[in-house]
Amino acid sequence: MEGQWHRRMGHPCAQMTNQAIFNALCYELAMWAADKRPSLRLQPWFVMLINWCKPDWTAWKTEQTIKKVDEQASTLVKQWEKEERETIATKLASKAQELFPAATITPLPDAIIPSVMIVHEAPESASDDVKALGGELRITWTLDGLK
Numbered sequence: 001m002e003g004q005w006h007r008r009m010g011h012p013c014a015q016m017t018n019q020a021i022f023n024a025l026c027y028e029l030a031m032w033a034a035d036k037r038p039s040l041r042l043q044p045w046f047v048m049l050i051n052w053c054k055p056d057w058t059a060w061k062t063e064q065t066i067k068k069v070d071e072q073a074s075t076l077v078k079q080w081e082k083e084e085r086e087t088i089a090t091k092l093a094s095k096a097q098e099l100f101p102a103a104t105i106t107p108l109p110d111a112i113i114p115s116v117m118i119v120h121e122a123p124e125s126a127s128d129d130v131k132a133l134g135g136e137l138r139i140t141w142t143l144d145g146l147k
Contacts, residue, residue, distance in 0.1 A: 016060060024060035027053035088114040095143050113141040 016024075030049055034040045041047075089107035096105045096116045106117040122135035 016056075016063060020056040021060060023053040023056035027057035082109075085109040085114045089116060092116045092141070092143065099143060108139070111139075111141075115139055115141045116143075 027050065030040075030046065030053070034046070086107075086109040089109035092114065093105045093107040093116045096103070096118055100118055100120070102120070104119040104121075106119070108115040108117055116139070118136075118138040118140070119134075120136040122131045122133070126135075
């Protein structure tokens with residue numbers, strides 16, 4: 001009884017007890033039964049049941065709603081972070097393509113910091129050893145000071 005008093009009085013450390021969850025489910029079941037048989041709403045025992053269980057149902061419903069909202073917010077934040085990383089990498093790639101038109105540019109949005117990979121083919125005048133390595137490769141998150 002004391003736990004229910006704490007919840008009803010809005011005690012900050014209140015947690016859903018088994019009794020509170022049972023009351024919430026009784027409320028749900030009672031409302032479902034009332035939808036099927038509206039005359040139940042006029043019964044004194046039904047009104048008492050609803051009045052007794054509603055605070056626990058409200059707390060339970062609020063808790064469930066907050067959990068769903070938290071999950072949705074977490075999903076949105078991850079999606080926004082991914083979109084932002086892709087946008088940054090794409091902008092960086094387009095700037096790199098302007099600076100190095102002959103190079104192969106690859107955006108790297110999933111790197112620790114959104115980056116870009118710049119690959120220059122080895123010039124024809126390069127030695128066979130340099131050509132075997134495939135030319136110059138740069139991975140950078142900023143284009144400041146490059147050229």
